[in-house]
Amino acid sequence: MKNGLTLFLGAFVTLALSWGGLLLTAQRQIGSLSQFKDAADEQLYPQPLSGLADQGRLVYQDLGCVTCHTQQVRHEGFGSDLARKWGERGSYARDYIRDQSVLLGQNRLGPDLRNVGSRLGDAKPAEYAEWFYRLLYAPQSVAKGTNMPAHPFLFDVHPVAGRQPSAHALALPSKFAPGPGLEVVPTSRAVALVAYLQSLKDTYDYPIERSRNTPAPKKGGH
Amino acid sequence: MNPSAPNARTEQIEIDASARWPVLAFFGSALLWLLLGGVMQLAAAMQLHLPDFLADCAWFTHGRLAPAAQNALVYGWGMNAAFAFGLWLMARLSATTLRHGGWLFVAAKFWNLGVTLGVGGILAGWSTSFELLEMPRFVGLLLLAAYAMIGVWAVTTFSIRNTENVFASQWYLFGAAFWFPWLYAVAQVMLVRTPVRGVIQPVVNAWYVHGLYALWFVPVALAAAYYFIPKILGKPVSNYYLASLGFWWLAVSSAFAGGSRLIGAPVPVWIPTLGIVANMLVVVGVVIVALNLLGTLSGRYAAARASLTLRFILLSVAGFLLAAVMNLALSMRGFAAIVQFTLLDGLRDWLTFYVCFSTAMFGAAYFMLPRLTGREWRFAGLIKLHFGATALGVVLMIVGLAAAGWTQGRLLNDAAVPFADITKALSFWFAYRTVALAVLLLGHLAFLINFVGMACPFNSHGNAPATFRTPPELGLVKGEGHA
Numbered sequence: 001m002k003n004g005l006t007l008f009l010g011a012f013v014t015l016a017l018s019w020g021g022l023l024l025t026a027q028r029q030i031g032s033l034s035q036f037k038d039a040a041d042e043q044l045y046p047q048p049l050s051g052l053a054d055q056g057r058l059v060y061q062d063l064g065c066v067t068c069h070t071q072q073v074r075h076e077g078f079g080s081d082l083a084r085k086w087g088e089r090g091s092y093a094r095d096y097i098r099d100q101s102v103l104l105g106q107n108r109l110g111p112d113l114r115n116v117g118s119r120l121g122d123a124k125p126a127e128y129a130e131w132f133y134r135l136l137y138a139p140q141s142v143a144k145g146t147n148m149p150a151h152p153f154l155f156d157v158h159p160v161a162g163r164q165p166s167a168h169a170l171a172l173p174s175k176f177a178p179g180p181g182l183e184v185v186p187t188s189r190a191v192a193l194v195a196y197l198q199s200l201k202d203t204y205d206y207p208i209e210r211s212r213n214t215p216a217p218k219k220g221g222h
Numbered sequence: 223m224n225p226s227a228p229n230a231r232t233e234q235i236e237i238d239a240s241a242r243w244p245v246l247a248f249f250g251s252a253l254l255w256l257l258l259g260g261v262m263q264l265a266a267a268m269q270l271h272l273p274d275f276l277a278d279c280a281w282f283t284h285g286r287l288a289p290a291a292q293n294a295l296v297y298g299w300g301m302n303a304a305f306a307f308g309l310w311l312m313a314r315l316s317a318t319t320l321r322h323g324g325w326l327f328v329a330a331k332f333w334n335l336g337v338t339l340g341v342g343g344i345l346a347g348w349s350t351s352f353e354l355l356e357m358p359r360f361v362g363l364l365l366l367a368a369y370a371m372i373g374v375w376a377v378t379t380f381s382i383r384n385t386e387n388v389f390a391s392q393w394y395l396f397g398a399a400f401w402f403p404w405l406y407a408v409a410q411v412m413l414v415r416t417p418v419r420g421v422i423q424p425v426v427n428a429w430y431v432h433g434l435y436a437l438w439f440v441p442v443a444l445a446a447a448y449y450f451i452p453k454i455l456g457k458p459v460s461n462y463y464l465a466s467l468g469f470w471w472l473a474v475s476s477a478f479a480g481g482s483r484l485i486g487a488p489v490p491v492w493i494p495t496l497g498i499v500a501n502m503l504v505v506v507g508v509v510i511v512a513l514n515l516l517g518t519l520s521g522r523y524a525a526a527r528a529s530l531t532l533r534f535i536l537l538s539v540a541g542f543l544l545a546a547v548m549n550l551a552l553s554m555r556g557f558a559a560i561v562q563f564t565l566l567d568g569l570r571d572w573l574t575f576y577v578c579f580s581t582a583m584f585g586a587a588y589f590m591l592p593r594l595t596g597r598e599w600r601f602a603g604l605i606k607l608h609f610g611a612t613a614l615g616v617v618l619m620i621v622g623l624a625a626a627g628w629t630q631g632r633l634l635n636d637a638a639v640p641f642a643d644i645t646k647a648l649s650f651w652f653a654y655r656t657v658a659l660a661v662l663l664l665g666h667l668a669f670l671i672n673f674v675g676m677a678c679p680f681n682s683h684g685n686a687p688a689t690f691r692t693p694p695e696l697g698l699v700k701g702e703g704h705a
Contacts, residue, residue, distance in 0.1 A: 004381060004396075007388070010470065011397045015404055015437070018429070018477035022496065023412070026425050029490055033420060062347040064285025064356075070563055074486040079559045083637030091488040093421045102423040103351050104487055108563035108634060109270065111641050139273070145642030147273045147649070153280040 056196025070105030240319035248306035255298025262291035316383030329371035432480030460517035468510030534585025541577025566627020600675035611665025626651030
């Protein structure tokens with residue numbers, strides 16, 4: 001190879017092919033997925049994030065939660081995500097069209113969070129939020145044995161003396177409380193982040209996606 | 223060797239002199255980032271087994287520190303080192319001086335300003351959370367502008383070459399110089415400026431990450447291997463007629479392999495499948511490169527081991543082969559189902575970036591810097607320490623991450639094991655990884671001290687040759703023939 005032009009054109013075509021073949025084709029195929037209207041309740045799914053939850057998404061991004069947490073439930077037959085109760089079903093591409101930034105994640109040093117908003121089952125939203133606050137302030141107080149770092153900078157710790165106690169103060173076991181006469185109150189960033197985490201639940205199962213995402217039958221079956 | 227050897231030698235001295243300051247500027251910054259990134263990486267690794275470490279400060283929470291470290295290493299160390307080595311080698315192989323190097327100096331300043339703002343931005347909380355694109359959005363343009371100056375220099379140097387033939391290293395350098403800005407610009411536009419919708423984002427991200435490793439760092443490492451192995455051994459590349467096929471094969475197939483990072487992800491299944499097929503095709507290119515490089519080495523391992531540069535290059539070639547094996551293994555669905563999202567998954571990129579690329583740059587530096595500064599290395603002990611620590615650290619990391627990742631994957635796949643038990647089972651391996659990273663960091667520190675000792679103008683000349691046993695024909699004073 002002596003010709004610089006051949007080299008240039010070859011290098012150009014190589015990446016152009018991969019860009020067109022992979023990214024543009026994918027964009028054509030699923031770049032304009034729309035919400036699905038359920039015939040029974042006339043609702044559009046996936047439902048958009050609330051404003052507060054979307055702010056929380058920014059907190060999630062800036063704290064780098066994606067470093068240790070994924071947000072994708074793998075389908076039946078590939079890993080044990082469903083057996084771990086990380087979701088009622090595998091994730092669909094359509095689930096993500098409501099997210100401004102899609103952070104599937106690369107690492108599971110912590111559990112998957114795609115459906116963390118429904119993990120406590122029937123708990124009331126307020127109780128649930130309290131659980132998340134405690135997890136963020138003192139992870140060991142709700143998840144014993146975890147190596148998740150505490151996020152004390154998402155909370156204000158101030159003395160109770162001389163003022164009315166905050167209605168939002170955390171009820172922490174004494175072992176994790178900052179000390180007598182002090183209360184721990186979530187900052188607005190913590191409130192937004194928890195609203196975001198609580199919004200993470202793909203509970204609606206799209207009839208049109210279910211058939212598309214079922215794995216092909218194994219050999220020998222009919 | 224070459225009939226006009228004395229002339230060629232003069233030319234080479236001129237080329238080296240013209241490249242001296244730009245290369246030293248890039249390489250000096252690269253080493254500072256290597257150390258800084260290494261310290262941050264070590265701290266982030268410690269946080270996994272000591273969760274309270276630096277947890278009180280938002281700037282150093284694990285989710286910020288770990289990507290900041292990765293970005294400092296990739297864009298600070300990796301890119302700067304690749305610029306230093308690539309510009310020098312391009313000038314040498316094109317037999318032309320590196321002209322108007324002052325502008326490269328300016329570009330180096332801007333590039334490093336961009337990386338500093340980017341790493342600081344991640345720590346301060348402006349991370350985008352897209353892998354290797356975490357730097358805040360305003361940094362992207364700055365980096366691209368700085369890169370434009372550097373890339374144009376490489377391409378211009380190539381186009382005013384004074385040689386008949388274009389050597390394999392030049393293809394790889396030229397390709398890389400061209401591919402990086404395109405990958406980076408596309409990723410910036412499609413993810414940060416005007417984000418695409420839904421799961422196209424992870425597809426773009428995977429395409430970028432895979433491209434950055436396979437079409438930038440690997441080509442630069444291969445350029446080093448194709449240059450140093452025949453040069454130091456004094457024999458031509460064996461089966462050289464295959465080299466161009468290998469180059470195009472690797473380029474085309476690995477450009478499509480990015481989708482293999484999305485096996486099992488909620489994307490149309492053809493995307494990972496295409497990536498898997500591409501990863502299998504990559505093997506052909508890898509075999510050709512191995513035929514070239516290992517063929518040249520065969521029967522000359524004793525000579526190769528005598529040269530410090532070639533010892534590092536050997537590590538790099540081993541890293542290249544292992545990374546290909548890892549890519550292939552992770553493309554197997556059964557294997558991926560177990561080790562996906564574990565420490566073993568992370569080993570793939572570490573093999574490419576550290577074992578394949580970084581060691582090649584170490585080897586290149588031990589050859590290039592004495593010739594650029596006209597001095598020998600100062601401390602022979604530190605050279606040995608650097609090589610020893612790198613070799614030991616690499617073995618520790620590979621063994622450790624493989625064992626840890628396998629354990630982690632098996633436990634993750636057993637739904638009966640509570641998550642806390644997985645963390646407990648891994649705590650030993652987290653500590654182990656900290657030790658392995660510390661060993662590597664020690665080597666880097668030794669390297670930096672030696673670099674300062676050599677580059678610092680207020681120093682007496684050193685006398686430590688970059689060889690373990692000096693073969694007589696390899697001394698610095700003797701001619702090396704044509705570039």
